[in-house]
């Protein structure tokens with residue numbers, strides 16, 4: 517079988533998806549960034565510098581941990597966990613922030629801006645900016661600022677200015693629009709660090725490249741530990757950066773199955789979810805914030821309201837490369853609802869002594885609920901994208917609400 521072409525075309529198309537669907541004013545910054553990124557990508561000195569900071573500062577390589585009790589309990593496959601939760605700042609996001617901040621320095625930009633939803637990408641970017649002594653502005657919806665006060669405090673402590681966005685739903689989508697506006701105005705000395713494999717070219721490619729360190733390490737580690745490739749890779753999918761980072765180095769290993777888990781919220785029937793690939797009430801092909809991909813929209817193309825217990829999965833569009841992998845049948849996508857995600861959170865805590873992020877808990881819930889789909893010769897690598905300390909209040913509130921509901925029902 518022919519080798520999968522893993523890079524998009526010159527305009528950033530992954531098959532029919534991706535591209536650069538932006539107003540004229542954004543074309544110049546995007547073209548400059550594309551040019552500079554391709555130069556950096558080929559430059560061994562840049563790659564060496566990035567590896568240095570990933571090792572010395574981020575704490576890479578992260579372990580590929582054999583989950584002994586989980587394996588025993590489920591009694592089906594052997595499960596390994598790629599421990600991105602052990603990265604500095606607690607999630608995979610810093611792999612991308614570090615790469616982009618280094619690129620900005622190389623381009624001579626002194627000011628860093630970013631959007632953030634739950635605040636994890638804002639914290640990772642503010643961290644890299646602080647380490648290099650750069651000015652940093654983070655755009656965040658006002659609703660999210662209330663929900664994620666702890667992360668606002670962390671970003672401010674790191675020296676970043678957090679700008680509240682009051683437009684629309686006052687969440688991630690509006691924060692991205694505001695960051696793009698700032699970028700167009702200040703592009704001469706500003707770089708915009710986008711936080712997932714989303715948006716216009718070159719972001720989906722660039723973010724995927726920076727996150728692919730996850731899959732490259734995992735591939736090496738599993739070969740060393742087990743002497744063979746995994747049968748399955750499993751990751752949660754928000755914008756899709758941790759998943760594509762794990763999947764990408766295995767794309768041409770056709771025998772390796774890939775499963776992406778989206779946020780099912782209250783379930784596809786309710787319409788309150790972020791399962792872009794769900795067959796019922798899922799997304800349709802459209803354009804959101806510069807890229808063509810699966811988007812949750814109504815019949816008039818209005819973007820739908822989304823819901824998930826985990827803020828990091830709560831977005832109406834998915835990275836364009838995932839849309840292509842889905843069409844080709846190279847990866848399979850499924851979803852897990854809020855209730856199961858909290859179950860996944862509890863189960864991993866109790867079985868392995870690891871508090872996962874609620875985003876990550878979706879991937880684990882899928883496995884806990886579908887253990888019988890795996891056989892005893894299967895070897896499963898799961899991406900543990902982040903730690904759950906940030907979510908303990910959210911989980912506690914969710915449980916309190918459930919308890920109240922069941923008291924009323926009883």
Ligand SMILES: *Cc1c(COP(=O)(O)O)cnc(C)c1O
Pocket residue numbers: 607608609636637711712713752753754755756757758759828829873875876901902903
């Ligand atoms: C942001 C986040 C995600 C979702 O983003 P992707 O780009 O889909 O990876 C998943 N897990 C954690 C821990 C996050 O912080």
